[in-house]
Amino acid sequence: MLTLLLLGIPLLAALILLVAKGSNLKNLALSFSLVEFVVSVYAWFLYRQEPSSSVLSFDAEWIKSIGAHFDVSINALSLLMILLTNFLIPLIILSSYRKGYALSNKFYGFILLMQMALVGVFMANDGFLFYVFWEVALIPIYFICLLWGSEGTARVTLKFFIYTFLGSLFMLVGLLYLYNHTGVDGTKSWNVNELYLAGKSMNVKEQSAVFWSVFVAFAIKMPIVPFHTWQPDTYVTAPTQGTMLLSGIMLKMASFGLLKWLIPAVPLGLEVWGHTALMLCVIGIIYTSIIAIGQKDYKRFIAYASVAHVAVIAAGALSLNQQGIQGSIMLMLAHGVNAVGLFFVVEILIRYAGTSEIPKLGGIRNLNSNFGMHFFIIMLGVVAIPLTNGFIGEFLSLNGLYQYSPVMAGFAGLSIIFGAVYMLRTYQHIMLGEVKDTTLRMGTLEASEKITLAIISLAVLAMGVYPAPLNEIAETAANEILMHIK
């Protein structure tokens, strides 16, 4: 029943906020998201006591004619993703406190609706239900980008929408194909394990077709080069909170999907095409890292840097070994926290300096060393210095990739060099040097901003110094996924 509660809290909040007019209920939105976070921590607590506890799952018949069930549960992988989502949503809400969006009740309503859909995506054990949540998640982010985005957002958002919607259709076809192969005895099922069995029963060609149709959907969402061009534009025009939702959590739907809905289902397809997909990832890492080095706009810069990091996540997952998969899960968590941190930094920059163009900024550390410190810590996480959250994931992912192919790991490893190049360069341009006219107004931060930054920095450090509580769940999760392959 806890799973229903996890869906119900944000849904209830979303309904209240979407119905309410005006912009006076931000505290309500924050409170609901905090309650949701507490409940997910409680779920974590229960999971630690008894992983297969019946409280952590719920299954009821849903659409009988197609055999779809409302089947949601919490296992190792979904627990981590839910913790990430529900940890980040309150931060994202808090990060908008000073912004004062017009019609902010609707704005928060969409965020919470999105939270419901994301939690649903991560918990669904039924292919149809998964697809429904997946599509539902697209709607609020579409409106958030469209209604609260900056200039040119309509065109960009449409591009984003068509792009990902097209991907979703590919995914639907893949899932339908699997579904059609379920039930030898005539009763079709959307159950995840049935879909795995269906996939494994198919021949190489069929598995390959399913692999590509589903992989393309995920590759667009993550995104993986060359399916990434929607992302930089969207990141630039979307409101910051929309970008945080997108890069912090929503992209993880795809890497999560890769681990739960694709890898265990088509082992033969992976055997044939996994290598090609990995090549795409490795090329993407280098290609986007190099582009990131030359970017002038901070948002566009993070977009490219993010594509590079996400490609490491995918590469780890596709290595198909314990370290690779575990690393990709840990990197998802780190990337989520760091992406929200990086975008919050730009929110503050734009508020005080009025621009996100890197060359126009400079010397901010002279004026606000506290802000400089937080930015620095987040940067360390992105650069994956040991004792920050980025390290363990990156280390394990690359280690896994190395076991798959040392040469690929060597190329993918270039990201640790390029990552240092573009992050340090950006940090230096924005924070160090002499104060410029644009940055003169950089005063002290407000309490809500300080709190948000402090929580993110603490998370970056805590997950790096003592990763064990999360890492042991990731270890189990990777183990469970590998069990399906072997």
Add this chain to the structure above:
Amino acid sequence: MMKLAALVPLFPLVGFILNGLFGKKMSKGLSGTIASVAMLLSFGISLAVFLELQTAENKATVINLFSWISSDTLQVPFEFLIDPLSSVFLLIITGIGFLIHIYSLGYMKHDDAFARFFAYLNLFVFFMLLLVMGNNYLILFMGWEGVGLCSYLLIGFWFKNNAYNDAAKKAFIINRIGDLGFLLGIFLIFTTYGSTTFGDIFPNAGMASPAVVTTIALLLFFGATGKSAQIPLFTWLPDAMAGPTPVSALIHAATMVTAGVYMIVRSNIFYSMSETASAVVAIVGLATALIAALIGLFQNDIKKILAYSTVSQLGLMFLGLGAGAFSSSVFHVTTHAFFKALLFLAAGSVIHAMGGEQDIRKMGGLKGKIKITFITMLIGTIAISGIPPLSGFFSKDEIMAHVFEYNGLLWFFAMIVSALTAFYMFRLIFLTFYGKFRGTSEQEHHLHESPPTMTIPLVVLAALAIFGGLLGLPEFWGMSNWMAENLDTIIMHHHETRLSHQTEWILMGLAVVSALIIILIAYNVYRKKGLVPVEKEQQLKDWQRPIFHKFYVDEIYDFLVRRPVDFLSESFYKVLDLQVVSLLVDGIGNSVKTFGSYIRLIQNGNVSTYIVGMVMSIICILLFIFLI
């Protein structure tokens, strides 16, 4: 008692946290005291641990703190190893670290960011201690990255100056290039031996094929070339002199840059097993030593001379490692830490006296004005030049004997390096302290000896530079070489020198005589003739020009790496991403539009027709993929 060693890194960590969080609210005196006391406590425990280890039966104690990373067969505990090797490094790091903290109390007295400086310094010591105490390659790597980070922070300590920031960034990025090699080395070690813990790997090192061992050794060494500033990754160290001078002494001379040596000594088994890897280490070390010494001849910035000297001395240590002289190299790390820290701190005292001037052409005649600085710096110079009985003589001689046995040609070039070292160091001494003062009259008026907080560390280090040789007296003198005996247990393959006593005496004599001759030449040129280096490039002879320009290495890297990457960044973005990929996407979009105008004919408003059409098209696409 041994378990207390876990406290050694804890004190500087606490010092960092206190100064980092509350430094701004504290008085300078308090934050300086916190940082220095933290170091003193660490030093005290290190000393106790060290002394206990001398008599202990068990030469290796493992202290387990908690499980850091667990991934199936990959188990990485947060674990420390206290053994003869780490205990020597503990003493160097905390001992010299403490002296440099004291020195910094005076040197940084007028800096506004006093607390931040000490916070970084403490943090550096913390990571350096992790580096040498780690019981597996990952904790070593953690310290390795951490000291790199602190180096970045301290080189760019005065962050308003973008030239300093660039130097800091350069140091970090070049180190990261090495780190990739190190990381790949760790991956290979894990895939080969199934562990990253030293105790699991070294006894089983022989289980891997020779090719794998060589690859591991080379990858680790590539990592070392970054941190220890060897060819091809040495160019960051001279630029790193942008940091405050105590930083140069602690990080860029005595401790961090020797991390590469530590790592190779720790992994000595791989090098003993691979002649190829050893040869590469020896040759790269020698080439670095030679090139850096040559460049050192033409430097006029007092800190840059010392920086190139450090690169050169590190090269000698790697030459020693390649020749199998592991304990001799650790010995040289130790004595080098004494005299090079001394030289840097003395240089800092000179700069302090000169009001920030670093160009030795604008100094001269300082010996009467800053007596303690002069005498201590002279001691450091004699030590590094290899004149007996100062410490540098013994450690260098030990390495040279091994190199001679390893390869006569390498030994010959190493002798040239030694000669060059003596020359540029005495050039520095004569130009700085002798002759007439060449600065402004205002500077002359202000000349003063540094406060006791700065001179006391100088005196202590000078004493260490004089007597440090006692740690490793030559065996052929009939003495016992403590360093060699101490490190006995961690060196896997022993390599006893088989040179006759007579040969060793001759080698030693040659080294001393050549050093003395070179010093005389330097005396003749810079003291007697009073030559001051030229200001302008045009006055240089043709053969001098490449050396003056540091063999154009920075320019070559700029041309070969930085510009192509910038070019690629620009063209990937503007051509590939904005044009090609987007065109494809838009092209698909447009063709859909055109196609749509025909399709419109069959649009009848019936939703089910649409869905059928949509699913049909997707199936077509799938069939397409499916059939090819």
